[in-house]
Amino acid sequence: MALLETIDIPHLPSSLPVHVALYRNVENADYLKQQLLAGNSEFEYALIDASMVLSRAHAITAIFRAINDYMNGRLKSRNVHSEIVFSFSSTNNIADSFRKFGIADSTEDLLVVKVSVAPEITHDSVAAYLEASIKGTPVPFDDETLSQISDVAKIKKFYKLGALPDPKPISAEANGVYTDDAKRRLELSLLGAIALRGS
Amino acid sequence: MTDEYKPPPLPSPFTNTSPAPVLLTQGAEAHLYKTVSLDPSIPAALKIRPSKPYRHPILDRRLTRQRIVQEARCLVKLVREGVSVPAVLSLDWEGQGGEDGGWGGAWLLMEWIDGPVVRVVLEQWEAWLKKNSSSLDQAQLEQEEERVRGLLRRMGHALGGLHKAGVVHGDLTTSNLMLRLPATSSDPGPTGVSMEGEVVLIDFGLASQSAQDEDRAVDLYVLERAIGSTHPRSEPLFESLLQGYRESYKGATSTLKRLADVRLRGRKRSMLG
Numbered sequence: 213m214a215l216l217e218t219i220d221i222p223h224l225p226s227s228l229p230v231h232v233a234l235y236r237n238v239e240n241a242d243y244l245k246q247q248l249l250a251g252n253s254e255f256e257y258a259l260i261d262a263s264m265v266l267s268r269a270h271a272i273t274a275i276f277r278a279i280n281d282y283m284n285g286r287l288k289s290r291n292v293h294s295e296i297v298f299s300f301s302s303t304n305n306i307a308d309s310f311r312k313f314g315i316a317d318s319t320e321d322l323l324v325v326k327v328s329v330a331p332e333i334t335h336d337s338v339a340a341y342l343e344a345s346i347k348g349t350p351v352p353f354d355d356e357t358l359s360q361i362s363d364v365a366k367i368k369k370f371y372k373l374g375a376l377p378d379p380k381p382i383s384a385e386a387n388g389v390y391t392d393d394a395k396r397r398l399e400l401s402l403l404g405a406i407a408l409r410g411s
Numbered sequence: 412m413t414d415e416y417k418p419p420p421l422p423s424p425f426t427n428t429s430p431a432p433v434l435l436t437q438g439a440e441a442h443l444y445k446t447v448s449l450d451p452s453i454p455a456a457l458k459i460r461p462s463k464p465y466r467h468p469i470l471d472r473r474l475t476r477q478r479i480v481q482e483a484r485c486l487v488k489l490v491r492e493g494v495s496v497p498a499v500l501s502l503d504w505e506g507q508g509g510e511d512g513g514w515g516g517a518w519l520l521m522e523w524i525d526g527p528v529v530r531v532v533l534e535q536w537e538a539w540l541k542k543n544s545s546s547l548d549q550a551q552l553e554q555e556e557e558r559v560r561g562l563l564r565r566m567g568h569a570l571g572g573l574h575k576a577g578v579v580h581g582d583l584t585t586s587n588l589m590l591r592l593p594a595t596s597s598d599p600g601p602t603g604v605s606m607e608g609e610v611v612l613i614d615f616g617l618a619s620q621s622a623q624d625e626d627r628a629v630d631l632y633v634l635e636r637a638i639g640s641t642h643p644r645s646e647p648l649f650e651s652l653l654q655g656y657r658e659s660y661k662g663a664t665s666t667l668k669r670l671a672d673v674r675l676r677g678r679k680r681s682m683l684g
Contacts, residue, residue: 222447225427272449276501280424284507373491397490400498400522404487407502411480 215350216342218335221276228283230275231326231338234262234357235348241319244345248315255345258296262321263363264313264370265300266399267355273403274299275325282329292327302371302405312370321361322348364398371405373398418442419461422506422515432457440478440616445523448500454523455500458482458616461516462508472514476504478616479517485578485618486521492576495569495591495611497521524611526592529566530585532604533559533642539602540644555602560648562606564655569610570630571659574666579626581617583634585641589613624662628669629678631656 216233220226238244247255258275265271278295281287289295289306301309315322324346326338342350351357368374379395418434425432425446432444441460448455460475462468479502489496501520508515536559547555566588573580580587590608599605621627631653639646653670657663 221449222451223424223428223449225424269450273501276449280501280503283424284503284505376491397493401487401491403501404483404490404499407499408480408483408487411483411502411504 215352216335216339217353219272221272221279224276224279224283227328228279229328229335230279231328231333231335232271232275232353233324233338233342233346234351234353234361235322235324235346236320236351236361238320238322238346238348240345240347241315241322242317244322245315245317245319254341256291256293257341258293258323258325259315260297260300260313260323260325261315261319262323262358262361263319264367265323265358266362266364266367266402267358267395268353269399270300270402270406271323271325271353273406275327277406277409279327282327292329293325296325296327299406299409302409304410320348322346323353367402368398371402373401373405376401420508420515422459422461422503422508422518425457425518438616446520448520448523454525456497456521456523458519458521459506459516460518462514468514472505475517479504479519482615482618483519485615485620488620489573489576489578489612492572494572494576494578495609496615497524497611497613524589524591524613526590526608526611528586528613529562529588529590529610530641532562532590532606533585533638533645535604536602536606537642537644539604551601555600556648558600558606559645560651562610563645563648563652565610567652567655567657568659569612570634570652571656571663573612574622574627574630575660575662577620577622578615578618579621579630580612580615581619581630582614583630584637585634587612587614622662624666624669625673625680627662627666628673631666631670632673632678635674 216231219230219232221230244255244259248259275296278292278299281295282292287295289298297314298306298309300313303309324342326333328334364379368376376398377394379398418437421432428446432446435443435445437443441458444457444459446455446457447453460479462475463471483499483502486496486499490498499519499521502518504517506515506518540555589611590606591611593608596605597607635649638649653667657667
């Protein structure tokens with residue numbers, strides 16, 4: 213059973229819903245990457261290394277930027293799905309952004325995104341594809357799950373935000389205030405970096 | 412005959428937004444709307460710089476782009492540095508227009524700050540003071556002034572943080588400072604005017620990156636003059652703002668020295684000699 217979530221992102225036309233699923237313990241990343249490289253159009257999905265994703269807002273901001281650029285005919289890469297991977301980046305280097313945010317042979321935690329750019333792409337068709345193609349454990353696409361997956365040090369390094377305080381893992385004795393503040397500041401810094409790319 | 416004002420059409424993608432963004436204010440350069448962020452349960456502020464049809468289209472795009480990008484860069488830098496300003500959620504410096512698909516202007520989607528602007532807080536406090544000044548004893552008066560001093564000191568701290576991060580605001584007034592409503596509000600005292608909440612700097616439309624004493628001192632001077640003209644009863648307390656500023660970063664002392672020069676000659680440097 214896929215935990216596929218279909219999201220209507222505010223400000224985007226309702227004809228462009230976004231389908232998102234998060235997986236852990238993915239076993240066939242190398243196969244999925246092969247299909248992507250072969251340009252197999254059945255596999256035209258945004259396949260993102262989830263350890264580079266800090267939060268839901270981080271992912272949705274990148275997706276929004278890609279779809280907005282798609283609607284305005286400003287894609288820098290092949291299609292809206294590769295553009296989503298690229299949109300996580302704070303730099304204009306497409307190859308580098310694929311290396312950092314895209315699926316790798318060793319990827320175990322995977323974020324899958326598909327935009328309904330054609331009428332035949334529906335929640336059901338995406339769910340069927342995921343069911344058939346991805347060997348992994350579906351988990352909910354929420355901040356709690358992502359906080360167990362994201363590699364904060366790696367994320368900070370890519371965005372050159374090493375000076376920011378570290379969000380600490382949620383622990384029993386913390387009263388939450390400081391950890392939340394640090395995570396929020398990091399998250400908002402990521403959103404800003406995504407928005408400013410290419411400016 | 413009354414012509415109802417019609418703002419320019421929203422740029423893409425906000426023509427899709429449901430419910431439609433609500434126009435809050437309008438300046439010479441930009442329109443400010445309230446809408447939702449990319450999470451429909453969280454509000455956001457949307458600043459639109461519409462295209463100016465009287466300008467040459469190439470110049471118009473370039474200026475609009477430069478200005479909105481500069482504003483966004485300052486905000487992103489300040490968020491990184493931990494200065495309290497509205498965060499940038501999304502940005503498009505070449506937004507497409509509504510119907511014809513042409514250039515419609517640029518937009519900046521920002522974090523929504525919930526709370527009053529300092530101008531309103533000080534106006535309410537001054538109105539209360541005016542109404543009750545005859546019946547107040549010295550101790551009450553001092554207690555009330557102490558609250559305003561506390562607010563001014565926090566404003567000074569916020570400004571110091573801004574300047575320390577290497578940004579000058581360029582248009583500081585009490586309308587461009589807000590108080591973020593605290594989660595739990597405390598007793599506002601006899602005046603009914605709460606001064607609680609984190610001081611948040613807004614509207615970086617004229618901001619730039621600078622670490623020069625001159626630019627910093629002009630920021631302080633402009634705010635001092637603004638307070639002098641809009642909040643005469645609070646003006647004598649301005650020293651508290653400077654005190655908060657002095658405590659907030661190392662370079663503050665030399666900026667305050669420069670402020671003394673700026674006061675003598677005004678905001679603009681003399682071009683003579």
